[in-house]
Amino acid sequence: MPPYRAPRGTRDLLPEVRAGLSRLESIARSLAARYGYREMEIPLFEQTSVFERGIGEATDVVEKELFRLAPRTEESEAWALRPEATAGVVRAYVQHGLHTWPQPVKLTVVGPMFRYDRPQAGRYRQFWQFDAEAIGDPGPAVDAEIVELGYRFYVEAGLEDVQVLLNSIGDGACRPAYLATLKTYFGRHDAQLPDLERRRLETNPLRLLDSKDPAMTALIAAAPKIFDHLCEACAAHFAAVRAHLDAMGVPYRLEPTLVRGLDYYTRTAFEYYRRGAEGQQQALGGGGRYDGLVELLGGRPTPGIGFALGLDRVLLWLDESGVAATSEPPPLAVVVGADPADTVARLRVASLLRAEGLSARSELAPRKLGRQLEAASKEHAHFAVIIGDELADGNVQLKDLDAGTQRLVPLADLARELARAAKSHHHG
RNA sequence: GUGGCCUUAGCUCAACCGGCAGAGCAGCGGACUGUGGAUCCGCAGGUUACGGGUUCGACCCCCGUAGGCCACCCCA
Known part of the structure; x- marks a missing residue:
């Protein structure tokens, strides 16, 4: 009835909600600072190819959710609103020669991201993320540290029941062989596969493991586990990550079917879920190692790992749990x-x-x-x-x-x- | 992008079988002309999301559009 409304999938954060978001943002900033992550800003939009190259042409994020901006003239380059922060942060790392800084370079970005998706509760076209990236350290210890940092964020925000899901998806040395094994396995059961899954078998066999189709449940359960097919280096890395997490007392669950949607991930992959809602479509946050990304965006080979935590979903859960949002103090x-x-x-x-x-x-x-x-x-x-x-x-x-x-x-x-x-x- | 459910005042919701669109809360004002949260009274607020159709007559039935929600795809 009003002549104008906030665009589909966006919303106005009225003062009470904005105060709740501000609270989460300051928890994120203070926590990141304590862990040595320094806050930076990157543009809200980039050349489209930063995302296409960095995230992967075949991913849903690029294929159907990218918020593309109409070019102003024939000659202007194609731009898109950032759907996540990692690609932009890595682009900045390469552009400014941050490989000359003491490694690893630990950076954090807190702000809005954009995806042209069909909206739903907890899923918006403009949403807020707490992003952290550690670039330049190949070791498993930094993996464990960043997983713990994310976990810690939820605790300080007031969510007690967060479950960490952990997996390793291998690297260039072992993933191809595992993919071949998967293809053979699912190929043998071709007749039972739903159409969508049969198509994926060609494009991205890993994703079959992530399917929620009931017809797939039994097949997935009996499928070869990536744990058993990691190369020696990846297996050692994964074992070390777990040992560090155990030592820090971070509770986690191994999830062999956890596959991250973006192309750049290697080895460690993790997601945060509300306990009891694992495997549901709404992850609270997630991240992983991306040892090939810097090179992909024009830098020298450099390892990296990072996460993105969705602040809107935390807000939503806090609200459902009846945790009172701290409102601003009244005037004296x-x-x-x-x-x-x-x-x-x-x-x-x-x-x-x-x-x-x-x-x-x-x-x-x-x-x-x-x-x-x-x-x-x-x-x-x-x-x-x-x-x-x-x-x-x-x-x-x-x-x-x-x-x-x-x-x-x-x-x-x-x-x-x-x-x-x-x-x-x-x-x- | 696919399928389903929903949309009445700023908010939460009524309105019989198709027959005059209402209440609570919030807002503004009065009771109370220099003293507050209570109480009472009043005022304002609507093209029933929007557009079309059926009908003597539509909030109600039908079609379309938009938005929201749910389940998917997928992700935060």
């Missing part, structure tokens, strides 16, 4: 006036308090005093400063709205009195 004082028309006096006094660093709002609508106080009460202000005839003698009334008491205070002392009162308020 509201300045009201006996003369509804005298907005000058109210504004002047409020401004004076703000200049002293205090949180003060003035009631500017020309309403009578009672209504002004009512509005102050409704926003839970602690104090009201009442301006009236006593201003002629340089005084105002300072009213404690919680206690219901008030006293005459010289305007010159008001800021100091309020600051002191605020302090005792917080401690009592």
Whole structure:
């Protein structure tokens, strides 16, 4: 009915929701900083080929979910809104020669991502992610550290029941052979395969393992496990990652069917789920190692690992669990006036308090005093400063709205009195 | 991208078989002309998502579109 609405799959974050998101963002930033990840920004859009090369032409993200921007002229390059942060961060790593920094380079990006997908609860066309990347360290210890960092984020956000799913998808040395084994196995059962799965057998056999089709359940259960087909180096790497996680006490579950949707992943792959909702379509977050990506985007061969955690889904779950979103603190004082028309006096006094660093709002609508106080009460202000005839003698009334008491205070002392009162308020 | 369910005031929801579109909450105002959260009273708020069709008559039945939700594909 309104003539304009937020575009499909996007939403306005009204102050209460924005406050909840801000809280998650600051948890993410402070946590990342403690682990040595430094925050950076990358553009909201890139040359389309950064995503096509980096994420993979054949992935759903690029094939059908990329938010492409219409070129402005015939000559302009093709751009797309970022569907995730990793490709852009790695592009920046290569562009700015970050291989000359002490390795690994640990970076974090917090912000909105865009995917042209069909919206649903917890699935939006503009959504927020906490992304972390460690580039330049091949070792398993950093894998375990970043998995633990993600897990830690959920704990600090207030979600207790997060399950870590862990897998290794091998590397260039062992994956081809495993894929061949898979193809042979599923090929033998060709007749039982649903059409979609038969097609995938050619394009991306790994994905068959991820199928939710009931017809596939038994086949998947009996399928050859990647664990048994890892090359020696990958197996050792995977074992070391698990040993580190065990030592840190991070609970995880091995999930041989966990396959990540993006082409660049190697070895370690992990996802975070709400316990009891594993295997459902809505992961809270996920990540993995991408030892070939830097080279793919024009850098020298450099290992890397990272994750992306979906903040909207955390917010959604927190809301469902009835965890109260911390709202912004109410103003300390509201300045009201006996003369509804005298907005000058109210504004002047409020401004004076703000200049002293205090949180003060003035009631500017020309309403009578009672209504002004009512509005102050409704926003839970602690104090009201009442301006009236006593201003002629340089005084105002300072009213404690919680206690219901008030006293005459010289305007010159008001800021100091309020600051002191605020302090005792917080401690009592 | 596929299939299904849904859409009435800012929010949550009523409206018999197709027969005058209503309530609570929120908002604004009055009771109360310099003293607040309570109470009472009032005001405002609608092309029943939008467009078409059937009918004497449509919130109600039919078609289309948009949006939301659910299950998929897939991901965060």
